[in-house]
Amino acid sequence: MSLFLALAIGGSGCAQPAPILDPNKTPYPRASLHDFSNLVPAPAGAKGFLTTKGEHFYWADGSRAKFWGINVANTSLQESDADIEAMVKNFRAAGFNLVRLHHFDERGGIIDLDAPDSRQFVAARLKKLDFWIAKARENGLYVYLDLLDYRRFKEGDGVANAEAIGRSAKPYAAFDPKLIELQKEYARKLMREHVNSYTGLAYADDPAIVMLEIYDENGLFMRRGLWRSMPEPYATNFKRLWNEWLRSKYPTTSALRAAWTDGSGKSALFARENLENGTVELPAMTWTPNQVSAADRPYSLLARRNDGARFAYDVHRRYFREMKAYLRNDLGVRIPLCVTGRYDDLPDLSSQAAELDFIGCNFYYDHPYWGGGLPQWKLPSYFHNKNPLSDVAETSMAAATGLARVKGKPFVVREWNYCWPNQGRGAGMLEAAAFAAFHDVDAMILFVYETSKTARVGYFNVRSDPARWGMAAIGAQIYLGGLIAPARHKVVVPYGTVDTFTYTKYHNPLYALGWTTRIENDFFEGQTYIADRGTDLIVPPGRSSVGRYAGAPALLYGGVLTKDLSGKSAAQPDFLSSYRLNLRRNNVPVLRYDGLLFDALQAPATPAASVLPLSAVRAISSRPIGVNESANAAHGFVDDAQKRLVFGSLHRDEVLGAALDALRRFGGVPNDPSKVARNAFYSDTRQIFRDAANGRLILNAPQVQALGGNLSGVKGIAGGLGVKNARNGAIVAVSLDGLPLVRSRRYVIKMVTDARNLDEIVVRDPRFIRSPNGQWMLTQFGKGPVSTSGKNTAPPLQIFLAGKPQLSVAMTGGSWEMVVDGDSRRFYCDTPGVKWTFGAPPQSGALWKTVSASGHFQDLQSKREKN
Structure with a gap:
């Protein structure tokens, strides 16, 4: 796929520098023709340390803080200094004002895997982390750090049966004293003892570091399926904690039996179980008792599970208090703290809200999944390919994040994505930005920016995906620019x-x-x-x-x-x-x-x-x-x-x-x-209309107007962004000068559709071949190049603003962008050979412009059409 940029400078006769948006042409493609770095004042840290006040984040000067962030993980953190600097500048140009650095405690990270324990750092890799933080700070990006991600504890740490507890020690890290001691030591070395070789600051003293996550996707609720199958000595110790907790609530076995007896007279406590000698079995923690093993099913009765939830809640709170006190009092860490567990599990969320500073959750639409008994993260994988805009169930954005939100706490969606190969993910990006602004979310952190030099679209990798990366900067303008008003109720x-x-x-x-x-x-x-x-x-x-x-x-x-x-x-x-x-x-x-x-x-x-x-x-x-x-x-x-x-x-x-x-x-x-x-909803501001029946999203605010999803038959917004002959994808217009679009002299209009690896293999799952809603199967990732499948078509797509023709593009699929700056216009299209023109379609075929097949940027000069 060759990508083309046409620069039409009205009467100026000179070309402007053109960024490269083609993921096949550069390791770090730009997200937009326009540079959105005005959203990211530099350097970071100038307003002091981040604090929480009620339900939001604030700076020390009292101003509100919001973050449009990007995740960078694992080996992507260990690129060359030049590459790190290029990435950070690219993030700033895309309007990102935060980067979450995580998974740096695993393979390829800062812990020395050759040491007999997991307590030693690799100096060169820690210096890379320093460089990331320094360059982020210099370019106006704040930093979010994790403590426990994928660390693998060892026997040399003094950890019993270390091999059996796996990466992250889930859920043992939340209750085992030795593991908690090691987590504190790691935090001390990372946050207090180490001094950044570029900034001269300990991480705990750097106001550019704004959030700290104690653990990532861990805890007793996240790993509830292991409660009855832990390795020793953790199984014995955990059962002891459980029985001690029960004795603190119930004075005798008889009292426990009475408390666990339901209205029919059936007790969840068996005759052989005795509270006094500590033989009460752990519950099988599940929402679907009929699906647990036959051996565990007797221990899945509701009363036992309910006390299991209360027990885990108390264990979590004790762990959170201990870690928070150590970080605050011993290490002098001042920034907001969180953990991430099960964000659809209310006892887990309640324990976090009771002790920590903000709530963090994930949102993934059409996350890949695997067949029963098959290894995860290997092919084939499965996805449903449902239009995200047609979904209102628990898998949809507003429903999933609403369930995770807790009153009085800042709310951070610390990982989110509309996953490939779902074909509606470009419009999903638009949905996420709009509803994050509408719900007044405190931070949205897109997952993930991978740095493999292969230009390949992946489940989560946004770097080389024109459908997602192409909407990232527009999302920043919508969210950080406040173009969608917060909910009124x-x-x-x-x-x-x-x-x-x-x-x-x-x-x-x-x-x-x-x-x-x-x-x-x-x-x-x-x-x-x-x-x-x-x-x-x-x-x-x-x-x-x-x-x-x-x-x-x-x-x-x-x-x-x-x-x-x-x-x-x-x-x-x-x-x-x-x-x-x-x-x-x-x-x-x-x-x-x-x-x-x-x-x-x-x-x-x-x-x-x-x-x-x-x-x-x-x-x-x-x-x-x-x-x-x-x-x-x-x-x-x-x-x-x-x-x-x-x-x-x-x-x-x-x-x-x-x-x-x-x-x-x-x-x-x-x-x-x-x-x-029919599941069609207006926001209470009337700026968003989400029509699930038609799989469509419409944004209609003074400085942003957009159409996403199924666009067949859509004419657009009366007096605003109009379209003709649209089919699928996301079309958005945003003002860049603070004026309403209909009066703006500086604005962007952009469209994305889908993107794929040319050699990927996606087929209908044979088991559901006759079902219109059946799942799909990915059998080969492919190595690229990336294609947006643009093709010439007639009649052309036409774009209007306030009734005036702006652009005509004779293409289905593909992506394009137009930037207007006063009398200057720039146009970009990623499909060579496609006909296009500013304004209305010309009557003569000879008057159409044609996207170049050369793959080079070209300057095209023409006087602006008088419409």
Whole structure:
């Protein structure tokens, strides 16, 4: 694939320097024709140390801090100094103001693997880390560091059975005293004793280093499947900790048996288990007991798992406190601290929120997966290739990150990617930037920038992927430039003790509220949750009967009615007692609705599980919801005095619609039920429209307008970015001068589609060949070159801005970019032989320009068309 740059300088007669965007032509292609380094003031560290205040990061001078970051890992950190400097400058030009350096404690990293222990550093490799930090600092990029990534502990460290615990010592590092001692020593050597040979600063004293991760994807919840199969002596020690914890909660075996007895009289404790002699077995920690081994299944009953979650929560908190105290008090580390564990596991998140400074999570769309029993990270691998913009489930961005977010804590998506070979990943990049800005996320750190000199697209490698790297700088402008306004409303999902520690799957369809507004979790103890003034709507998770709610408008409903951690059930949710209402579950009639929960013509997919007596409802509310023909029963009601929608029960798939109704009634958020029914959502700012039914994203803000996903038949935005003959991909226009696009004199318009290795082999998984939604199979990565599969086509794609023709490109696939700077215009297209022109398509074929086949940059001078 040859890439071409055409520079059309209106009347100037001189060419401007042109960056190389072709991954086949340079090891470090630029992300854009435009240099976005204005987003990255240099040097880093000028505003003092990063701090946390409430739910966000701030500098010492009181100004807000946000980060658009890039991950660099492992051997990519050990490139030549010249290459490191080139990468850092490239990052700055792409608008990245943070780099996360990680996986440097494993093979090829700073630990001397030839030493008898894992406590020695390789000076030359540590100096490379110094150079990265110094060059990042010089170029305005802040640094995020990890402590425990993939370190392999050794017998020489004094670690028992070191070979058996594997890389990272997961999860042993969170509870074994010797491993914790070694982690502290490593932190001391890295953060305090070592002095950067270029800056003259210990890492702990460098304000350009802004975040520190104690461990990466580790902990008892992350490795819950190992609880009952640990090697010795860890198995014995862990079981001892478990029994000691149980004895601290229950005075006798009899008390434990009573606590683990459910409503049917069945106890999770076996007769042979005895608390006094420490023989209570560890739980099989799972959300799917039917899928664990036959040997472990008896230990997977809910009450045992629930206490397992409480136990792990306490172990985590003790470990976090110990590490944080050491880092703060002994080493003088001042920057925010986190760990990363299971970010879909609420006890894990709760333990982090209780002790650490911010929450870190990952988001990967269409992450590769492997067949059962087959080795991971070897071919074949599988992917679903679903358009990310058509997904609203737990795998989608807003739902996944909403579940991971905790009220009152800064939120960092410290690894994210829309993975190759998914063909919608370019539009996914646009989605990520837009919703990160909308949700006011504190840092977005793209994973990963690999430095293999082979120009090859990979699962995660963005460096040589025009679909992802081509949108990275645009994403920086959207996110750091604040081109998408933050959500106007905030929904809080409060988890009480029973909600948090009932160890069943935590995802709920209500987290799709993130497509409309901001949603986050909070944790509380006791019977009552009182929201703060920043909460616009309370929506309980529906995981228990326990909880009363005050301080903000609310959607209250009965879901699962578990009343304690033994699994016993209540007759109805606690909040109904304040209304003196009683549920009726027998002979539930057919209900008719009039616009709340369902429109008059809609029929619920699932009949109501319970009803309330209509006469009692009318005594307290003028607006019942869902009434039967006999007029003696109601599904719920409106409490306007306390700003609540109240239901005795809701199916989990109905909660989203009910919450949107509550936002409309009490918060003035427009809500079109017909659109919601097909998973089409407007943001509460009205700047984002995400239409999952059509797999499409539209951004319409003063300084950014964009169209992504399935673009067939799309005409664009009235009075703004218009298109004709578009098919698939992402088209975006961003203002560069702070003015609205329709008045801007400096702007970028860009399109990306897909990219592939010419010799990759992707086929439909034969097992799903007849299924339109079946998975795909990657059997060969290929070595490149990279191709965006651009082809000549008619009729041409046409681009308009405020009704004025901007560009015509006779191409499907491929990628292109146009930069306008006053009277100067630059155009780039990656497909030789394609016809194009500024403005409208010419009537004569001879007037078309043609993308050069030479692969060289060429200067084309023409006077700007008068449109």
